[in-house]
Amino acid sequence: MNTPNRPSMWSGFMTTNWSILFVLLGFFVFAIIATMGYLFLQDDIHSYMNRKKMTTEDLALLNKKAEQRYAIAQAESNFDKVLNGIHLRTGLKYDANVYTVITACTSCHSAKLITQxxxxxxxxxxxxxxxxxxxxxxxxxxxxxxxxxxxxKYYAPQETGRRPNLDLAEVKWYILDLEE
Ligand code: HEC
Incomplete structure (x- = not known):
């Protein structure tokens, strides 16, 4: 009578050999993929291996260049541009404290409420x-x-007083024509 749960000698032998074969096949496939990968990427791999090693001076130079680029971008951006003492984006008078005012006072309404x-x-x-x-x-x-x-300081009441007197010599008088 066959006992299905107990593997015979023959099936054990087969399993061992197949598994050796599969392992070998696996290595073979891996070797092929690795070789093809290498052939495909060899230029990148070599340029990475032979890359220039950064010295501290190189890094400092890179940093400096990045800072210069940042400064130029800042100078070229119009976001916080100031012209004739006016912070253009908000219309507020420019001053060391203008950004404190912008932060505290322009989140709910426009800076126009201040400048007006x-x-x-x-x-x-x-x-x-x-x-x-x-x-x-x-x-x-x-x-x-x-x-x-x-x-x-910048939005104090303006002391213009009353309007200046009329310069009578400059006024162009005319006769009001009431007849139609
Ligand atoms: C939490 C929101 C908020 C912040 C922040 C804020 N305001 Fe106002 N402000 C208002 C509101 C709401 C009005 C009424 C707007 C309206 O009448 O249309 C107003 C009105 C004004 C007015 C007009 C007052 C009037 O009598 O007509 C001025 C000036 C003003 N704010 C200045 C400022 C200044 C200066 C700051 C910074 C210190 C500031 N606001 C920050 C909400 C705010």
């Missing part, structure tokens, strides 16, 4: 308090004095 307004330092302070009380403006912390200085 004039107030004394207490006036600006009360506008800030009003926005804090009703519009969700957060506490400006230690940035507040610099912001108030900036606003009071």
């Amino acid at each position: 307004n004039r107030a004394t330092r207490p006036g600006w302070e009360s506008m800030i308090r009003w926005m804090q009380a009703t519009q969700g403006l957060p506490d400006l912390g230690n940035k507040e004095p610099a912001i108030l200085d900036y606003l009071a």
Whole structure:
């Protein structure tokens, strides 16, 4: 009677030989793929192996070049361009504190609300308090004095006074014609 669970001597022998064959075949296929891969990529492999080793000076030079490129890109970009004392993107007067003001004051509304307004330092302070009380403006912390200085300096009330007197000699008089 055959016992299917017990492998015979013959089947054990077959298994061993087939597995040796498959392992050999596996190595063979691997060798072919590796050789073809090498033939295909040999230029890249060799240029990588023979690549120039970076010295500290080379790295420093690369760094310097990157910094120069960055500086040029910064200078060429119009994002924070300043012309005649005006920060063009926002229209605010340029000053060392302008970026503090831009950060604190242009997230909810345009900088035009600032440039269109004039107030004394207490006036600006009360506008800030009003926005804090009703519009969700957060506490400006230690940035507040610099912001108030900036606003009071550049957006102070203009003392133009009343309009100048008419220069009567310059006025062109005409007779109002009431007859139709
Ligand atoms: C949390 C949002 C927010 C921030 C940040 C903010 N504001 Fe305002 N602000 C408002 C709102 C809302 C109004 C009302 C806008 C309207 O009336 O259309 C306003 C109005 C104004 C006005 C007009 C006031 C008036 O009486 O007409 C000025 C000026 C102003 N803000 C200046 C500033 C300044 C300066 C800063 C920075 C310190 C600032 N805002 C930051 C929300 C903000």
